Amino acid sequence: MTTTGLAGRSVVVTGAASGIGRAAALQFAHEGAKVALADLDAAGAGHTAQEIQQAGGEALTVVGDLSDQQVVDALVEQTVTRYGGLDVLVNNAGIMDRMSALGETDDTEWERVLRVNLTAPFLLTRAALPHMLAAGRGSVLFTASEAGLRGGAAGAAYTASKHGVVGLVKNLAVMYRGQGIRANAIAPGPTATGIQVDAAAGAHGPALVGKLIGATIGRLGTAEEQAAALVHLASDAASFVNGAVLPVDDGWSAV
Numbered sequence: 001m002t003t004t005g006l007a008g009r010s011v012v013v014t015g016a017a018s019g020i021g022r023a024a025a026l027q028f029a030h031e032g033a034k035v036a037l038a039d040l041d042a043a044g045a046g047h048t049a050q051e052i053q054q055a056g057g058e059a060l061t062v063v064g065d066l067s068d069q070q071v072v073d074a075l076v077e078q079t080v081t082r083y084g085g086l087d088v089l090v091n092n093a094g095i096m097d098r099m100s101a102l103g104e105t106d107d108t109e110w111e112r113v114l115r116v117n118l119t120a121p122f123l124l125t126r127a128a129l130p131h132m133l134a135a136g137r138g139s140v141l142f143t144a145s146e147a148g149l150r151g152g153a154a155g156a157a158y159t160a161s162k163h164g165v166v167g168l169v170k171n172l173a174v175m176y177r178g179q180g181i182r183a184n185a186i187a188p189g190p191t192a193t194g195i196q197v198d199a200a201a202g203a204h205g206p207a208l209v210g211k212l213i214g215a216t217i218g219r220l221g222t223a224e225e226q227a228a229a230l231v232h233l234a235s236d237a238a239s240f241v242n243g244a245v246l247p248v249d250d251g252w253s254a255v
C-alpha cells in the first residue's frame with residue numbers, strides 16, 4: 001500500500017532509457033503508476049520497460065527525438081489512448097554541452113542543446129496540457145540542473161537552457177494554478193549517469209568535471225536519489241508545492 005496517490009496514474013517519463021529517467025520510471029511503476037517511456041535509445045527504453053513489466057507493472061515505449069513535434073504528438077496520443085489520460089509528465093531527457101564558454105559556443109551546439117533541453121519540454125508540455133486541463137488535474141515536472149540556478153556549473157548553452165527550464169516551471173505554475181495543474185522541478189547536482197561521462201569526454205575533459213564534482217560535498221548523487229525527489233513532487237504529499245525548483249545536491253547550491 002503506497003501513500004503517494006500515484007497508483008493507477010498515467011505517467012510520461014522522457015529520457016527513460018538511462019540515468020535519472022530510468023530510475024524515475026522504475027520508481028513511478030513501483031508506486032503503481034502506468035508509465036510511458038520516451039527516449040532516442042530504443043534498446044535502453046526497451047530494457048526499462050521489460051524490467052517494469054517483469055515486476056508486474058505497465059509500460060509502453062515511444063522511441064524518437066523529443067525535439068520533433070511528430071514524436072511528441074505520438075507519445076501523448078499513445079499514452080492517452082492506452083492509459084485513458086495523462087496525469088504526470090516528467091520532462092527529464094537532456095543533453096550536456098561541451099562546457100564551452102559563450103565565445104567558444106558554435107551555432108550547432110547552441111541550437112541542439114536549446115532544442116533538446118528547452119524546446120522539447122515546451123512542445124511536450126503544450127501537447128500534454130489539454131489532457132490535464134480536461135481532467136482538472138496534472139503534475140508537470142522537469143529535471144533542471146544546478147546550472148539552472150547559477151552560472152558556474154556548465155557551459156553557456158546548457159546553462160541558458162536550464163535557466164530557461166526554470167522559467168518554464170515558474171510561468172506554468174503561475175498561469176495554471178487554480179486549474180489543478182502543478183509544475184515543479186528538481187535541480188540535480190552532479191549525479192552518476194551517462195551525461196557525466198559525456199561531459200568528461202567533452203571539450204574541457206575530466207579536469208573541469210572533476211573540479212565541479214570536487215566542489216560538491218564529497219560524492220556524486222545517484223539517479224535513484226534524483227528520481228525519489230521527482231516521485232515526491234508528483235505525489236499527493238506535495239499537493240501544495242507549485243513552482244518550486246528543488247536542489248538535490250547534498251548542499252552544493254547552499255555553499
Ligand code: NAD
Nearest residue numbers: 015018019020039040065066093094145190191193194195
Ligand atoms: P543520461 O544521459 O543517462 O540520460 C539522458 C537520456 O535522455 C538518455 O537516455 C538519452 O538517450 C535521452 N535523450 C537525450 N536527448 C534526447 C532526445 N532528443 N529525445 C529523446 N531522448 C533523448 O543523463 P541523466 O543524467 O540521467 O540526464 C537526465 C537529466 O538530468 C537531463 O535533463 C540532464 O540535463 C539532467 N541533469 C543531470 C545531471 C547529472 O549530473 N547527471 C545534473 C544536472 C541535471
